[in-house]
Amino acid sequence: xxxxxxxxxxxxxxxxxxxxxxxxxxxxxxxxxxxxxxxxxxxxxxxxxxxxxxxxxxxxxxxxxxxxxxxxxxxxxxxxxxxxxxxxxxxxxxxxxxxxxxxxxxxxxxxxxxxxxxxxxxxxxxxxxxxxxxxxxxxxxxxxxxxxxxxxxxxxxxxxxxxxxxxxxxxxxxxxxxxxxxxxxxxxxxxxxxxxxxxxxxxxxxxxxxxxxxxxxxxxxxxxxxxxxxxxxxxxxxxxxxxxxxxxxxxxxxxxxxxxxxxxxxxxxxxxxxxxxxxxxxxxxxxxxxxxxxxxxxxxxxxxxxxxxxxxxxxxxxxxxxxxxxxxxxxx
Amino acid sequence: xxxxxxxxxxxxxxxxxxxxxxxxxxxxxxxxxxxxxxxxxxxxxxxxxxxxxxxxxxxxxxxxxxxxxxxxxxxxxxxxxxxxxxxxxxxxxxxxxxxxxxxxxxxxxxxxxxxxxxxxxxxxxxxxxxxxxxxxxxxxxxxxxxxxxxxxxxxxxxxxxxxxxxxxxxxxxxxxxxxxxxxxxxxxxxxxxxxxxxxxxxxxxxxxxxxxxxxxxxxxxxxxxxxxxxxxxxxxxxxxxxxxxxxxxxxxxxxxxxxxxxxxxxxxxxxxxxxxxxxxxxxxxxxxxxxxxxxxxxxxxxxxxxxxxxxxxxxxxxxxxxx
Amino acid sequence: xxxxxxxxxxxxxxxxxxxxxxxxxxxxxxxxxxxxxxxxxxxxxxxxxxxxxxxxxxxxxxxxxxxxxxxxxxxxxxxxxxxxxxxxxxxxxxxxxxxxxxxxxxxxxxxxxxxxxxxxxxxxxxxxxxxxxxxxxxxxxxxxxxxxxxxxxxxxxxxxxxxxxxxxxxxxxxxxxxxxxxxxxxxxxxxxxxxxxxxxxxxxxxxxxxxxxxxxxxxxxxxxxxxxxxxxxxxxxxxxxxxxxxxxxxxxxxxxxxxxxxxxxxxxxxxxxxxxxxxxxxxxxxxxxxx
Numbered sequence: 001x002x003x004x005x006x007x008x009x010x011x012x013x014x015x016x017x018x019x020x021x022x023x024x025x026x027x028x029x030x031x032x033x034x035x036x037x038x039x040x041x042x043x044x045x046x047x048x049x050x051x052x053x054x055x056x057x058x059x060x061x062x063x064x065x066x067x068x069x070x071x072x073x074x075x076x077x078x079x080x081x082x083x084x085x086x087x088x089x090x091x092x093x094x095x096x097x098x099x100x101x102x103x104x105x106x107x108x109x110x111x112x113x114x115x116x117x118x119x120x121x122x123x124x125x126x127x128x129x130x131x132x133x134x135x136x137x138x139x140x141x142x143x144x145x146x147x148x149x150x151x152x153x154x155x156x157x158x159x160x161x162x163x164x165x166x167x168x169x170x171x172x173x174x175x176x177x178x179x180x181x182x183x184x185x186x187x188x189x190x191x192x193x194x195x196x197x198x199x200x201x202x203x204x205x206x207x208x209x210x211x212x213x214x215x216x217x218x219x220x221x222x223x224x225x226x227x228x229x230x231x232x233x234x235x236x237x238x239x240x241x242x243x244x245x246x247x248x249x250x251x252x253x254x255x256x257x258x259x260x261x262x263x264x265x266x267x268x269x270x271x272x273x274x275x276x277x278x279x280x281x282x283x284x285x286x287x288x289x290x291x292x293x294x295x296x297x298x299x300x301x302x303x304x305x306x307x308x309x310x311x312x313x314x315x316x317x318x319x320x321x322x323x324x325x326x327x328x329x330x331x332x
Numbered sequence: 333x334x335x336x337x338x339x340x341x342x343x344x345x346x347x348x349x350x351x352x353x354x355x356x357x358x359x360x361x362x363x364x365x366x367x368x369x370x371x372x373x374x375x376x377x378x379x380x381x382x383x384x385x386x387x388x389x390x391x392x393x394x395x396x397x398x399x400x401x402x403x404x405x406x407x408x409x410x411x412x413x414x415x416x417x418x419x420x421x422x423x424x425x426x427x428x429x430x431x432x433x434x435x436x437x438x439x440x441x442x443x444x445x446x447x448x449x450x451x452x453x454x455x456x457x458x459x460x461x462x463x464x465x466x467x468x469x470x471x472x473x474x475x476x477x478x479x480x481x482x483x484x485x486x487x488x489x490x491x492x493x494x495x496x497x498x499x500x501x502x503x504x505x506x507x508x509x510x511x512x513x514x515x516x517x518x519x520x521x522x523x524x525x526x527x528x529x530x531x532x533x534x535x536x537x538x539x540x541x542x543x544x545x546x547x548x549x550x551x552x553x554x555x556x557x558x559x560x561x562x563x564x565x566x567x568x569x570x571x572x573x574x575x576x577x578x579x580x581x582x583x584x585x586x587x588x589x590x591x592x593x594x595x596x597x598x599x600x601x602x603x604x605x606x607x608x609x610x611x612x613x614x615x616x617x618x619x620x621x622x623x624x625x626x627x628x629x630x631x632x633x634x635x636x637x638x639x640x641x642x643x644x645x646x647x648x649x650x651x652x653x654x655x
Numbered sequence: 656x657x658x659x660x661x662x663x664x665x666x667x668x669x670x671x672x673x674x675x676x677x678x679x680x681x682x683x684x685x686x687x688x689x690x691x692x693x694x695x696x697x698x699x700x701x702x703x704x705x706x707x708x709x710x711x712x713x714x715x716x717x718x719x720x721x722x723x724x725x726x727x728x729x730x731x732x733x734x735x736x737x738x739x740x741x742x743x744x745x746x747x748x749x750x751x752x753x754x755x756x757x758x759x760x761x762x763x764x765x766x767x768x769x770x771x772x773x774x775x776x777x778x779x780x781x782x783x784x785x786x787x788x789x790x791x792x793x794x795x796x797x798x799x800x801x802x803x804x805x806x807x808x809x810x811x812x813x814x815x816x817x818x819x820x821x822x823x824x825x826x827x828x829x830x831x832x833x834x835x836x837x838x839x840x841x842x843x844x845x846x847x848x849x850x851x852x853x854x855x856x857x858x859x860x861x862x863x864x865x866x867x868x869x870x871x872x873x874x875x876x877x878x879x880x881x882x883x884x885x886x887x888x889x890x891x892x893x894x895x896x897x898x899x900x901x902x903x904x905x906x907x908x909x910x911x912x913x914x915x916x917x918x919x920x921x922x923x924x925x926x927x928x929x930x931x932x933x934x935x936x937x938x939x940x941x942x943x944x945x946x
Contacts (some may be wrong), residue, residue: 195601197588
């Protein structure tokens with residue numbers, strides 16, 4: 001197994017909800033968006049982060065890039081603790097980590113030409129000083145993301161491009177500083193199905209060429225299954241299962257993972273399979289249930305006749321098999 | 333089985349600053365009472381335009397170029413705006429994607445569900461109408477006590493249930509669902525799909541189910557129609573089309589979705605981008621992106637022909653693919 | 656999913672768009688006339704403030720072929736005086752606006768971008784200035800610092816920025832949550848770069864529209880101050896004309912030709928700037944654009 005590029009230990013991100021006057025006796029409501037997660041991202045892997053909306057997957061991605069401030073915990077990147085970097089050293093670190101957003105219509109400044117969008121990272125970090133070199137770098141980045149002819153595309157503005165082309169520009173802009181680690185937040189969910197594959201293929205090809213590590217955030221478990229080496233499932237700000245992607249999909253052990261997998265729609269109709277439909281919706285992270293946070297919706301908890309552990313004790317991640325961990329008192 | 337809806341040679345243009353967009357061009361299909369037809373395709377393929385033309389809900393820059401929409405044997409095209417209004421909600425109702433935009437934020441959901449009932453059945457007693465609202469809410473899985481809640485007090489999934497209750501309010505024969513589960517989480521999506529399936533069976537509704545997601549259509553429809561660039565390219569039963577897709581576009585689209593019960597491999601895409609419909613390509617509209625394109629594909633437009641039992645497709649090369 | 660395609664061409668020049676709206680066009684025409692008259696007028700019809708007579712026959716005379724708009728209480732030509740007065744009124748309006756907009760934009764940008772203590776403090780200061788009753792404040796400041804042209808400009812500039820700051824701030828707050836700003840931040844750009852290269856250009860249209868409105872307000876403020884006798888007594892502006900006319904009892908003596916031209920001048924200029932400004936605002940303010 002590869003060594004870890006990032007080691008996250010007991011990371012917590014809380015948001016305070018302001019309501020009325022900040023009176024000393026009034027406790028502000030706290031959203032525990034990330035409530036103590038510990039995991040590694042291995043060098044060169046694609047780790048998929050999956051879960052329903054509000055589970056904290058985007059928050060984790062942005063916290064690792066220090067776009068959101070963590071409340072507690074360690075983000076070890078090789079031998080540096082990212083959680084406590086500041087100022088110049090943080091800005092220098094940012095060159096190694098990049099973010100690809102979901103919505104290519106929103107993530108590009110509509111007032112900038114494609115050339116300016118791609119040149120900006122190089123200018124910010126003063127990588128290139130000669131105008132001629134700048135152009136060479138930008139054109140090369142465009143070509144490498146399949147945007148031809150580069151000279152013509154570079155002059156265009158985002159609104160002249162299709163969704164797929166914009167996402168390629170966003171990827172080119174993320175790659176131009178030659179980063180090591182990429183957080184991709186639902187990079188294809190806004191795109192038409194026929195162009196999704198092209199973007200994913202591009203991302204995977206760049207991974208091999210440039211030895212990249214990806215944190216791939218998605219709500220789509222079947223997509224995670226085909227693109228990722230490992231999958232991590234999040235529920236209400238906690239990791240509830242992590243393991244090799246094929247194992248997690250076909251031999252998942254946590255009742256939540258099993259339920260999520262059972263409802264993935266399949267393009268092969270008439271498959272007789274048992275769906276586990278969870279009742280209700282994910283509770284608000286302001287009022288996290290006692291004990292195992294999943295127990296109010298857990299089908300196994302009901303089947304087992306409401307065991308006491310689930311009500312009182314928060315389960316820790318336990319090893320199920322080599323590299324496969326799950327947090328449940330009653331694993332299969 | 334009787335034909336409830338018969339769409340014949342429908343063609344719709346949109347007037348824009350850069351020219352007329354040929355959004356739907358010569359689409360025909362039938363739907364039997366009590367059946368569910370899925371319309372699939374990428375954005376801009378004309379699936380929503382086709383469906384919204386039935387209750388005449390298209391934006392003002394849309395022009396009907398030709399075609400007939402026979403509903404229960406009557407041509408809706410001959411109807412005045414007032415006559416169409418009587419049919420909307422009463423006979424044909426809609427469930428849209430963004431439930432928050434379709435609900436009035438300052439009215440309780442009970443008041444909003446009762447509206448179409450009172451409007452279409454002016455003779456109904458207030459008590460009976462209220463009773464029906466409560467039944468509808470129970471039916472879509474919302475406690476009757478919540479009739480007095482406002483839309484913002486509901487989650488996305490619950491609002492979609494409210495929308496479904498509204499669509500059922502006047503006991504229509506046909507429901508048009510436009511991407512009803514697209515913005516929802518997988519678990520909520522499964523809940524809503526199952527609810528729709530149950531209601532459709534219980535009430536023997538006919539349904540048109542529009543989605544870009546083939547897997548969702550495979551799970552919830554009897555038949556599927558695939559559209560590409562304003563044209564119907566293939567139609568047939570779910571089982572037939574998914575097991576033996578005839579059109580190269582259908583084949584490519586199916587390969588664009590990962591299938592956790594199949595091989596763990598990266599999805600395939602389709603090279604290029606959908607064409608500009610102001611100047612659609614000559615011949616087959618898919619030929620520029622098709623890996624099986626031959627000379628004739630760029631010159632003449634293929635017609636829909638039978639490729640199997642109840643399955644039709646429009647491709648010049650179909651004869652060759654059949655065993 | 657079914658989003659319609661974005662139009663490929665950029666919208667036409669802003670002033671062309673303003674011109675196409677009738678009210679905006681009226682504003683531009685008004686401003687054009689006043690500007691030409693104030694620039695060219697005094698060259699063609701020079702005015703000498705020292706050209707004073709003491710003969711009663713020349714004082715406060717009604718319009719005649721000699722003096723098209725009559726004479727003032729010192730026997731000077733009101734027509735020529737009005738043309739020169741326009742210059743000062745416009746100049747004070749523009750210079751005070753420059754101070755006001757610069758201050759308002761900077762404070763608005765910073766208050767919107769930094770949400771912590773910096774932003775809160777700046778906003779408290781802004782609110783403080785916003786709720787201050789302006790006229791008494793201006794009167795006190797003018798009384799303390801004396802009556803001069805530059806003091807008038809400073810006083811107006813330093814009291815009229817809060818509305819600009821508020822408008823700019825609210826726009827910056829929504830911009831800084833946008834993904835493209837977050838992307839630029841994640842690239843490692845400094846705050847200065849994010850603000851100057853990405854946020855400022857996006858709020859600039861709003862600042863333009865606001866500038867035009869602030870000019871109208873500043874001209875009105877100058878006229879008010881001068882009318883109250885707090886203007887620069889040795890320079891002629893529309894406000895000082897009204898002041899001296901009023902003091903000389905022009906109203907009581909029926910000398911309408913002395914008060915009407917500067918009064919009408921102020922009304923037309925303010926109307927012109929307001930019309931143009933509101934049209935710009937309609938075109939550029941994202942909150943007014945649709946719904």
